[in-house]
Amino acid sequence: MKQVERFETVIVGGGQAGLSVGYYLKKQGRSFVILDASERIGDSWRKRWDSLRLYSPAFRDGLPGMPFPAPRTTYPTKDEMGDYLEAYSTRFELPVRNGAEVEALTKENGRYVASTGQRRFEGDNVVVATGAFERPYTPEFAAGLDPKRLDISIQQNLLAVSGNRKVPVDEAADYYRKERFDGEFRRVISLPDDVDPERVEAKYRDGVLHITVQRREAAQPRQIQVN
Numbered sequence: 001m002k003q004v005e006r007f008e009t010v011i012v013g014g015g016q017a018g019l020s021v022g023y024y025l026k027k028q029g030r031s032f033v034i035l036d037a038s039e040r041i042g043d044s045w046r047k048r049w050d051s052l053r054l055y056s057p058a059f060r061d062g063l064p065g066m067p068f069p070a071p072r073t074t075y076p077t078k079d080e081m082g083d084y085l086e087a088y089s090t091r092f093e094l095p096v097r098n099g100a101e102v103e104a105l106t107k108e109n110g111r112y113v114a115s116t117g118q119r120r121f122e123g124d125n126v127v128v129a130t131g132a133f134e135r136p137y138t139p140e141f142a143a144g145l146d147p148k149r150l151d152i153s154i155q156q157n158l159l160a161v162s163g164n165r166k167v168p169v170d171e172a173a174d175y176y177r178k179e180r181f182d183g184e185f186r187r188v189i190s191l192p193d194d195v196d197p198e199r200v201e202a203k204y205r206d207g208v209l210h211i212t213v214q215r216r217e218a219a220q221p222r223q224i225q226v227n
Contacts, residue, residue: 002120007031010114010123012105014041014096016063018129019085022094023064033121034094035114037101041089042082044131052078063088 009025011018014036025032038044045052054061058070061081066088070076076084089096097116104115105126112126 002115002118004120004122005033006111006122007033008123009033009125009127010035010112010121011127011129012102012114013127013129013131014038014085014089014098015044015129015131016085017131018127019088019094020063021127021129022096023092026092026094032095032123034096035100035102035116035121036096036098039099040082040086041096041098042085045078045082045085048078050078054081066091 008030009021009032011021011032011034014034018034018036019041022032022034040046053075055075057073058068058076059072061070061076061084062068063085068076068084069087070080088094100116100119102114102116104113105128106113106115111122111124114121114123114126
């Protein structure tokens with residue numbers, strides 16, 4: 001039988017939104033709990049790609065009651081954001097339950113019920129603050145595409161071609177993030193391992209990134225356009 005805990009408000013998600021709600025509820029002396037699936041507060045940021053930074057400067061990134069601890073006009077990294085959220089939770093002693101992944105959210109007898117493993121958290125109110133973009137989405141029509149189609153994806157901020165080989169993309173592709181490459185910062189993208197590293201070209205023309213590659217088994221080069 002599941003253990004039951006009852007609160008006035010159950011918050012699902014311990015990111016910036018969930019913690020901010022918790023901050024105000026605590027100021028009012030309310031009964032609440034914050035459920036977060038991560039082992040540590042801020043892990044949802046720490047586990048993103050290496051080069052991720054906030055798109056807003058530090059002076060706009062703080063949560064209620066605690067400015068972001070960085071120079072005003074700098075752009076914090078993902079790890080700095082994760083550490084800030086963890087410090088925020090600690091400073092205000094917010095009741096976060098880590099490792100509490102909500103498997104179901106229902107309403108029973110007028111109360112919301114969040115189920116996590118062997119526990120049930122009941123509340124008069126529920127705040128869903130789980131965020132977005134946690135899982136990649138592949139559209140249904142992808143199943144009907146040519147299996148030899150080259151699929152381009154950002155992975156660990158490096159143009160990884162044929163194992164550990166790195167090939168930089170043309171500097172003109174200015175919408176890709178910069179990473180250090182051979183002592184210089186270059187724009188980068190990743191490609192599958194079966195691409196011949198000696199036959200990769202990338203050019204940015206008329207708003208489109210053109211990547212021409214040749215797979216090891218292919219006789220003719222293939223061209224991909226990324227809008």
